[in-house]
């Protein structure tokens with residue numbers, strides 16, 4: 448039996464089965480839509496589709512099934528990651544139209560060859576850029592997918608690209624649609640491709656964006672962030688070395704701030720030394736950003752990882768991974784991007800338990816713990832099992848109980864001063880925000896099975912711990928019953944990753 452204390456109550460997870468990247472994040476006609484990479488039979492089949500949640504307020508969510516599934520030859524081995532773009536006034540009666548852009552993955556496409564004939568990096572794979580319109584049902588908010596249109600194939604990408612070209616991110620700038628694609632160069636280094644279009648359908652290659660020195664072997668899931676007049680390129684690179692103070696995970700996403708006055712549209716070469724890691728936790732990859740109707744830039748990450756040595760489903764959970772809570776991005780004067788949970792989440796707080804250097808017990812397993820004024824060293828320990836510490840000039844996470852880590856190792860980063868701390872505990876999902884959101888850790892903690900959460904604080908400072916309302920439990924129960932067992936053409940083929 449899975450441990451019921453691991454259940455999440457304000458994080459999004461797939462009702463059943465596998466979740467990876469957030470996709471198509473947007474606010475359309477007032478409703479938030481969060482798609483995600485869904486796999487009904489990981490790792491046996493590995494054929495991705497897009498699952499969907501919608502919400503009026505980022506707190507209460509409706510599961511909308513798996514509306515974007517492989518359906519044409521060009522996406523038959525997976526609807527891979529991509530983004531949403533709202534075309535203003537392009538719909539019926541001049542209404543806005545929601546357009547999705549994604550990568551159609553196809554492996555071993557050459558008839559008559561055995562799957563073993565290919566390496567799927569330099570041959571044997573198609574990654575097609577595809578679009579479709581998502582029609583919104585005004586009553587239920589559900590989205591129905593229109594006809595797929597293939598926009599770009601591997602033969603359209605520059606010749607120095609390997610077969611790995613994917614994860615379109617579309618936005619508008621200077622009256623044109625712009626598209627970033629993540630890619631792997633034939634020489635095995637990561638890069639992005641930039642395209643432009645007048646109508647979102649007919650795309651023209653502009654240029655390649657790459658780093659001075661090779662920085663990982665592929666760049667996935669590119670995003671552009673534009674804040675306070677500055678441009679940032681965010682990427683999920685694979686292949687960075689593990690170092691003592693950073694890049695601890697197998698794959699490490701982050702961003703580059705471009706120099707003042709320099710636009711991404713005009714940038715070809717990036718100084719890879721300016722790379723800043725988004726999150727230092729064990730479970731964070733492939734984040735996506737979007738701008739909501741209030742003009743906020745919001746980031747959501749995949750709170751999970753693959754190919755790493757630790758587990759995300761110990762003891763028979765029937766769901767893998769979750770998303771981080773939505774994080775608002777703001778720019779600090781030195782260019783660092785601060786990440787903080789959307790303020791909406793504070794509406795889920797119950798009555799605070801205040802604690803000083805000492806202990807506290809919170810009813811339930813969901814908590815928002817805030818230590819607003821810190822000085823000096825100390826730690827915050829959860830259930831004698833998991834610890835956030837600041838010691839010897841390092842901020843880090845420590846697993847005190849081997850079962851709770853499921854193979855994760857303690858880790859820490861150098862930090863001159865710890866001024867404040869906020870820790871979201873949601874069953875087995877923990878997010879730590881320090882110094883106003885400048886340092887962030889998202890990690891899973893497979894906590895002991897207990898009704899309540901016990902805190903022990905050794906910082907000499909006052910804190911407040913709020914129990915959090917569970918807004919997901921009913922949705923997950925009904926959604927799990929509805930989650931489809933997908934039967935698709937080619938679905939049962941075993942395909943190489």
Ligand code: FRU
Nearest residue numbers: 468484495527528667668733
């Ligand atoms: C990132 C990624 C993307 C790809 C997707 C497939 O985690 O590898 O590049 O589109 O996952 O699920």
